[in-house]
Amino acid sequence: MMNYLKDICDPSPTVIGKAISMFSVNNPATKTPECIPAISMMGTAPAFYRIPVTPALFQAIEGGYYPSEETVVLRFVPRVPSQESYLDGMLSLDNRRIILQSLEAFKALITRVCPLFSPSSPDLIFLPHMNPEMNFVWSVYSANKDAYIQYITIMLFACLPVLCA
Amino acid sequence: MANCPRSAKCAANWTNTELFGFNIRVVDVDAATFFESDSPELPPSTASEVILNNVTRPNGPLTKDERQFFQYIDLVHPVPFRPGWIHVADFSAFITRMLNYDDEDCLIFQRKGVGFPMIWKVVYDRLDVCLMNVQTRKLVLHIHANNVRYSYFLFSTRQINDELFKGYM
Secondary structure (H helix, E strand, O other): OHHHHHHHHOOHHHHHHHHHHHHHHHOOOOOOOEEEEEEEEEOOEEEEEEEEEOHHHHHHHHHOOOOOOOEEEEEEOOOOOOHHHHHHHHHOHHHHHHHHHHHHHHHHHHHHHOHHHOOOOOOEEEEEEEOOOOEEEEEEEEOOOOEEEEEEEEEHHHHHHHHHO | OOOOOOOOOOHHHOOHHHHHHOOEEEEEOOHHHHOOOOOOOOOOOOOOHHHHHOOOOOOOOOOHHHHHHHHHHHHHOOOOOOHHHHHHHHHHHHHHHHOOOOOOOEEEEEEEEEEEEEOOEEEEEEEEEEEEEOOOOEEEEEEEEOOOOOOOOOOOHHHHHHHHHHHHO
16 A cells, blocks of 8 residues: 555656657657656655656667666755755745755756757658558658658559569 | 566556666756756856745735746645645746746747657657747656645655545544
8 A cells, every 4th residue: 555655656757757758759750869857846846857768768668678778867856954844845935045046957957958959850851661551651751840741652563563674 | 677567558647667667767866966067056046036035925016927926836835635736737837937948949838748659559648837949849848747745755654644644534
């Protein structure tokens, strides 16, 4: 019973799961490693996270297997004069000053560490794959527009006479 | 944990089992390590002196940010078993706006739907508050508004137990 309570009271798994969904949204085609920043708010008391999501972890979650590489998530809970009163959050002036300072530092960290503030990935990516109808399909993915902009289909059977000639 | 049973579930239902199952470990660090700074001191706050020096809303003229800060604090005030926690996401969105997280082509969104593939299924979820760069169309930050009153990593099991029994007395 207590283990179950510990599980449901800890926000970390949910925060990490949502970071993985962010990774999926940010990288639909090109799976490049990212460090996802996140905050968990308990009332007015935050806990800060830096969640590294790698293609290996993402593939393990997608395929449902145990990844060999360990993922270490960093968590920072601001140190306030009385840690027992931390969940009072910004009600206390001492806590409020430290929490606001931490939020400022986190904002600076995001702009410094997170590469997503500037477009760094290439815009157009060509992705060849084969669909169930046995056609070769080239998808052209635009990273900036975050959408597939064109599909080029080459029918395999239409090409066979040419290939056999 | 390689043989840990795994099933597709949305992030809201993730527990420590998923973390063990996918070899994820959470480590608590200090400010210097987390913020990659040389000194353990945090930078000074840019919030107004009215916010930093008054517990409750003072009399007199206030700016819009100051007024809303005290109003949100009143709403989210974490009194046990008071349903103020439903305003946590709204407060989170407000505080990010107040601290200008939405500079540099970023916008703040609430309840944004997202999905990701997990064990050959697609699971869907909602980000309580998130920050999106509108130029790159990428999500930069997400804030999880906790709807559970007590957190395991801050409270001992004894304290959690006591509070739970209070609810039945």
